[in-house]
Amino acid sequence: MRSIILLVFWLVSCCAWAIDPEPPLDDPIIDAEYQQLIREVRCLVCQNQPISDSSAPLAADLRREIRRMYEEGSRRAEIEEFLIARYGDFVLYRPQLKPMTWALWGAPLVLLFIGGAVFARILRARMRQSITEV
Amino acid sequence: MWRYLLPVVIFSVLGLFFLRGLNLNPGYVPSPLIGKPAPEYELPKLKDMTSTVGSADYVGEVVLLNVWATWCPGCRQEHPYLVELSENSGVPIYGLNWKDDGDKARAWLETLGDPYVATAVDATGEVAIDWGVYAAPETFLIGRDGKVLYKHIAPLTPAVWENEFLPRIAAGCAAQPCAPLTNVR
Numbered sequence: 097m098r099s100i101i102l103l104v105f106w107l108v109s110c111c112a113w114a115i116d117p118e119p120p121l122d123d124p125i126i127d128a129e130y131q132q133l134i135r136e137v138r139c140l141v142c143q144n145q146p147i148s149d150s151s152a153p154l155a156a157d158l159r160r161e162i163r164r165m166y167e168e169g170s171r172r173a174e175i176e177e178f179l180i181a182r183y184g185d186f187v188l189y190r191p192q193l194k195p196m197t198w199a200l201w202g203a204p205l206v207l208l209f210i211g212g213a214v215f216a217r218i219l220r221a222r223m224r225q226s227i228t229e230v
Numbered sequence: 231m232w233r234y235l236l237p238v239v240i241f242s243v244l245g246l247f248f249l250r251g252l253n254l255n256p257g258y259v260p261s262p263l264i265g266k267p268a269p270e271y272e273l274p275k276l277k278d279m280t281s282t283v284g285s286a287d288y289v290g291e292v293v294l295l296n297v298w299a300t301w302c303p304g305c306r307q308e309h310p311y312l313v314e315l316s317e318n319s320g321v322p323i324y325g326l327n328w329k330d331d332g333d334k335a336r337a338w339l340e341t342l343g344d345p346y347v348a349t350a351v352d353a354t355g356e357v358a359i360d361w362g363v364y365a366a367p368e369t370f371l372i373g374r375d376g377k378v379l380y381k382h383i384a385p386l387t388p389a390v391w392e393n394e395f396l397p398r399i400a401a402g403c404a405a406q407p408c409a410p411l412t413n414v415r
Binding site for chain 2: 140141143153154157158161180181182183184185186187
């Protein structure tokens with residue numbers, strides 16, 4: 097009985113992520129790149145969803161457009177430029193590294209450095225303290 | 231001394247970030263098109279699908295391009311004001327009917343009035359993608375040099391017209407004189 101229920105769930109699970117009704121692109125390498133890219137393009141209608149997960153009409157249009165560009169031989173860099181020229185850096189979940197996004201990409205490193213410096217200071221103070229206590 | 235001052239400084243900086251960040255509208259995505267040449271297009275005319283309308287029709291003119299659809303509540307909200315602008319502002323308004331039903335769109339203009347010089351039909355949404363459209367209604371201001379001067383996302387209101395559109399139109403007209411503008415309220 098349990099195995100039948102599991103089987104049903106397993107069969108149904110396919111449809112949970114089948115938002116893009118189109119068949120895969122002919123070239124498996126290109127298709128993998130396409131699948132990867134649509135997971136990293138923001139749907140601007142429902143901003144915390146990638147277009148791969150969104151059923152918004154705009155997401156479908158963007159998928160169709162990206163697919164068409166891949167079919168015409170464009171590659172990821174070109175398609176990213178196409179999207180950014182129209183929707184801005186915000187459209188990519190992984191924005192490109194450029195002066196505008198330096199702060200965004202650099203902030204974690206800067207914060208890590210500050211955290212490390214504070215940590216080192218505290219450690220040193222404690223070591224000194226324990227030495228004087230001894 | 232620093233031990234006491236530092237948290238205050240950090241808190242103030244964070245506070246400033248929050249003050250700014252929380253007052254921004256997260257749904258607003260600034261358009262990268264501002265200051266760039268407006269995308270070109272040529273599409274069937276809503277009222278006469280056998281002929282076309284496009285960017286070539288307003289070369290050298292200051293115009294508005296309004297993206298609308300009958301499924302968009304904000305478009306209905308701003309429609310009476312667009313009609314008013316078309317009658318009084320002196321700025322031609324072109325429409326872009328975005329992924330809509332042609333019959334419904336024609337009926338809409340029939341009953342609510344038609345503020346547009348002409349409406350282009352973008353049934354597939356391809357031209358809308360070129361313009362970076364994501365939430366109708368959107369209104370673009372296009373200068374005489376064919377560049378996008380401004381984009382407004384949300385229904386057009388008298389306040390927006392006066393504060394955002396008129397100064398930009400006036401600045402453009404100072405460089406190259408254009409038809410007199412009236413302040414529509």
